[in-house]
Amino acid sequence: MTIFLKKKISEFLQMSAGMVLLTVGVYFFKIPNGFSTGGVSGIGTLLGTLCPRLSPATWISLINILLLLVGFVVLGRETGVKTVYCSLLFSGLTSLCEWLVPLSAPLTDQPFLELCYAILLTGCGSALAFNVGASSGGTDIVALILKKYSRLNVGKALLCTDFLIAAGAFYVFGIKAGLYSILGLFSKAFLVDGIIENINSCKYFVVITDHAAEVREYIIKEMHHGVTDSAVVGGYTHKERTMLHTVCRRGEAVRLRRRIREIDPHAFIIITTSNEIIGRGFRSV
Numbered sequence: 001m002t003i004f005l006k007k008k009i010s011e012f013l014q015m016s017a018g019m020v021l022l023t024v025g026v027y028f029f030k031i032p033n034g035f036s037t038g039g040v041s042g043i044g045t046l047l048g049t050l051c052p053r054l055s056p057a058t059w060i061s062l063i064n065i066l067l068l069l070v071g072f073v074v075l076g077r078e079t080g081v082k083t084v085y086c087s088l089l090f091s092g093l094t095s096l097c098e099w100l101v102p103l104s105a106p107l108t109d110q111p112f113l114e115l116c117y118a119i120l121l122t123g124c125g126s127a128l129a130f131n132v133g134a135s136s137g138g139t140d141i142v143a144l145i146l147k148k149y150s151r152l153n154v155g156k157a158l159l160c161t162d163f164l165i166a167a168g169a170f171y172v173f174g175i176k177a178g179l180y181s182i183l184g185l186f187s188k189a190f191l192v193d194g195i196i197e198n199i200n201s202c203k204y205f206v207v208i209t210d211h212a213a214e215v216r217e218y219i220i221k222e223m224h225h226g227v228t229d230s231a232v233v234g235g236y237t238h239k240e241r242t243m244l245h246t247v248c249r250r251g252e253a254v255r256l257r258r259r260i261r262e263i264d265p266h267a268f269i270i271i272t273t274s275n276e277i278i279g280r281g282f283r284s285v
Contacts, residue, residue: 010132011082011132011134014128014129014131014132015082015085015086015089015128015129015132015134016089017125017128018086018124018125018126018127018128018129018134018136019086019089019090019093019125019129019136020093020125021121021122021124021125021128022090022121022122022125022126022129022136023090023093023094023097023125024121025117025118025119025120025121025122025125026094026118026122027094027097027098027101027103028097028101028103028107028117029106029107029114029115029117029118029121030118030122031044031048031056031103032103032105032106032107032114033106033111033114033115033118033177033180034049034172034173034177034181035114035115035118035177035180035181035184043059043060043063043139043165044056044057044059044060044063046165046168046172047059049172049173050172055098056094057091057094057095057098060090060091060094061091061095063137064087064090064091064136064137067137067139067141067142068080068083068084068087068137068141070141070142070145071083071135071137071141071144071145074145074148075141075144075145075148078133079133079134079144082129082132082133082134082135083134083135083136083137083140083141085134086129086134086135086136086137087135087136087137090136090137111176111180112180115180115183115184118184119184119187119188119191120191122188123187123188123191123192123195124191124195126140126158126188126192127154127191127192127195127196127199128195128199130144130154130192130196131195131196131199131200139158139161139162139165140158142157142161143157143158143160143161143162144157146160146161153193154192154193154196155188155189155190155191155192155193155194155196156189156193158188158189158192159185159186159189162185163185166178166181166182166184166185167181167182197275197276200275200276200277201250201273201274201275201276202247202248202249202250202273202274202276202277203247203248203249203250203252203253203256203271203272203273203274204245204246204247204271204272204273204274205244205245205246205247205248205253205256205257205269205270205271206243206244206245206269206270206271207243207244207245207246207260207267207268207269207270208232208241208242208243208244208267208268208269209241209242209244209260209263209264209266209267209268210241210242210264210266210267211263211264211267212229212241212242212244214263214264215244215259215260215263215264215267216229216244218256218259218263219244219246219256222259223248223252223255223256225246225247225248226246227244227245227246228244228245228246229242229243229244229245230242230243230245231243247274247277250273253271257269257271
């Protein structure tokens with residue numbers, strides 16, 4: 001299986017999982033409680049109450065279609081195609097939930113508990129989509145446009161685009177739901193940034209060893225990562241040794257650390273966390 005195909009399958013799985021989480025958070029927790037934390041789901045929640053002739057799921061579908069056209073033009077074909085898939089899946093799953101599990105009231109009488117689940121599920125779902133350059137449509141497209149043409153990261157861009165929508169909950173659902181919505185909006189914005197940063201975090205290794213050739217061979221041939229080496233001299237021992245530099249995914253770090261210790265028990269290893277690596281084998285932008 002080629003690297004390109006693996007990447008596409010990974011992106012597909014991330015988008016699909018993200019939309020499932022988003023649907024569960026929106027349908028079971030946001031809509032019944034009137035939490036309008038922004039996004040197309042927030043607009044759908046508001047309009048579904050103001051204009052009950054159409055359900056929130058229908059409003060979500062209509063708004064997505066309109067804004068998807070903007071996404072294709074401004075963000076490009078690849079992002080547009082991904083967003084179309086996510087948008088259709090999100091709308092379809094929401095409609096399916098309305099048919100299979102119709103809800104007329106919140107699941108519990110604990111709105112704060114349900115807000116926590118709404119934030120967690122929708123935040124994780126949106127982050128998975130954003131991480132591969134997609135979105136669930138609607139105002140998330142506007143957030144991606146802001147991210148592309150400004151210095152804002154995704155979470156802060158969401159905050160800018162969705163604040164007025166969240167504030168609309170004060171008028172439609174009352175002060176209590178409005179306050180919950182504003183709290184949810186700010187929490188979701190920081191959660192999305194945190195999840196994306198956590199997904200993309202890598203480990204930077206600096207290894208000083210007398211067995212550089214073996215360590216280098218393992219990194220290149222077994223882990224398929226690049227490595228940079230340089231000759232160094234110990235300030236105390238005045239002994240010449242080799243320093244290796246490499247970067248790997250967080251999940252690979254334990255394996256690499258263990259193998260280095262097996263090759264050279266006396267190796268000096270420095271491991272730091274990098275929030276983002278741009279280059280071959282990692283992120284392209």
